[in-house]
Amino acid sequence: MGKDKTETGRDSMKKIVVVLPTFNEKQNIVKFTAEVLSQEKQLPGYRVEVLIVDSHSPDGTLEVARELEKQNDRVHVLAVGLGLGTALVEGHKYSLNNLNPDIMAQLDADGQVGADVLLRLVKGIEEGYSLVLGSRFVPGGKNLLPPSRRFYSFASSWFVRVIMGPFNIKEVTNSARAFTPELFKKINFDRMPWKEKTFIIQPAFLHEAILAGAKYKEVPLVFKNRAEGYSKMKVFNYTYDVITYIVDARLHTWGINFPLFTLSRRLKTFIKFGIVGVIGTTVDFVFYNFFIDYFLIRPATSKGLSTEVAIISNFFLNNFWTFRHRKTNTNIWQKLGLYNLVSLGGLLIGVLIVKLLHTIYGDGAVNILGVPVAYYNLYFFATIPPVMIWNFLMNHLITWRHQKEE
Ligand SMILES: Nc1nc2c(ncn2[C@@H]2O[C@H](COP(=O)(O)OP(=O)(O)OP(=O)(O)O)[C@@H](O)[C@H]2O)c(=O)[nH]1
Ligand SMILES: [Mg+2]
Structure with missing residues (x-):
């Protein structure tokens, strides 16, 4: 299962599908896709493919992505509705149903995270973990954002760890992750607010993955400032969602199913x-x-x-x-x-x-x-x-x- 026949006739090649969510990333997508695909050289036995998931960006990212798709059979494109959660969840579901991945991965498409993190994510899966998280807060990891953003990521991660847990995960908001199809299939998406327009998907996916029995590990990641384009983070709405979600999640782990998150939105x-x-x-x-x-x-x-x-x-x-x-x-x-x-x-x-x-x-x-x-x-x-x-x-x-x- 999940094997891909290669030109050499070997069918032991494993496939990694990297989902790249894009919204107005026309200036970054070509370069970054190439960077991701080039990791294959250092991943013997693996074939790397990319799935660009665009929310009909007004800057025309989709057209650029479709052009890449035509030129390269390792590039796939999917158009979805607005929101990072929608892009990631629908992207991975599409990947699972159509691309036959052995490892499912995701990275921001703006090049803030060097594509070489993929090597460490894959290594974690090879070691037997079902969920590997790129982390700015473990040895070797770095957060090179301006101080205000650094404070925000530090505070939100700390807050999520204390209230929602588990406390031993230091990075809860970054996209760089890899997981196994077996884990993904076990995740319950009904409770997860993946259709929200903020980045709440990141802690929410983590929470549900852990409930689904994820064996997890963090690997270092360096997060740079954005080169091109602009941030899609909605600070106030995100904060509101994070606070209400993590309290909801805590009650949920205690067995109390009170729809605090949904209610707080109303x-x-x-x-x-x-x-x-x-x-x-x-x-x-x-x-x-x-x-x-x-x-x-x-x-x-x-x-x-x-x-x-x-x-x-x-x-x-x-x-x-x-x-x-x-x-x-x-x-x-x-x-x-x-x-x-x-x-x-x-x-x-x-x-x-x-x-x-x-x-x-x-x-x-x-x-x-x-x-x-x-x-x-x-x-x-x-x-x-x-x-x-x-x-x-x-x-x-x-x-x-x-x-x-x-
Ligand atoms: N498909 C899709 N992708 C999105 C959406 N919102 C954000 N993204 C992508 O998700 C990734 C993370 O968004 P960013 O705006 O870079 O968030 P950030 O990295 O926290 O903020 P910066 O540090 O300013 O870049 C980028 O690749 C975005 O293009 C969306 O609504 N739809
Ligand atoms: Mg970014």
């Missing part, structure tokens, strides 16, 4: 909405006091006016931040209209609560930790939770309702 919108809510509440509160103190307007009427000021400022924050990615069928003015209608409900709920409390308890003040607090301020705070829930649900379901493209 909650992201709600969290942003909550932050806008806090800003809006501050605006509302400041104006509420302003109307009462300076214009001597009664609490219920002041609440109505201050809420309208907050509605307008919140609309813009939600439109351009919280729900920025939602595709709606309405234009901004229609959304502003809908938002006002939804908020009118919130305003009514707020006014009624203040009116009710004012009717029952009247005017006055209480001492809270030695500070006199007017009743009307307490009435104000009582309106926050019910109004927030109402507003989020209505805006999520109506104003910024996501319309799926046909």
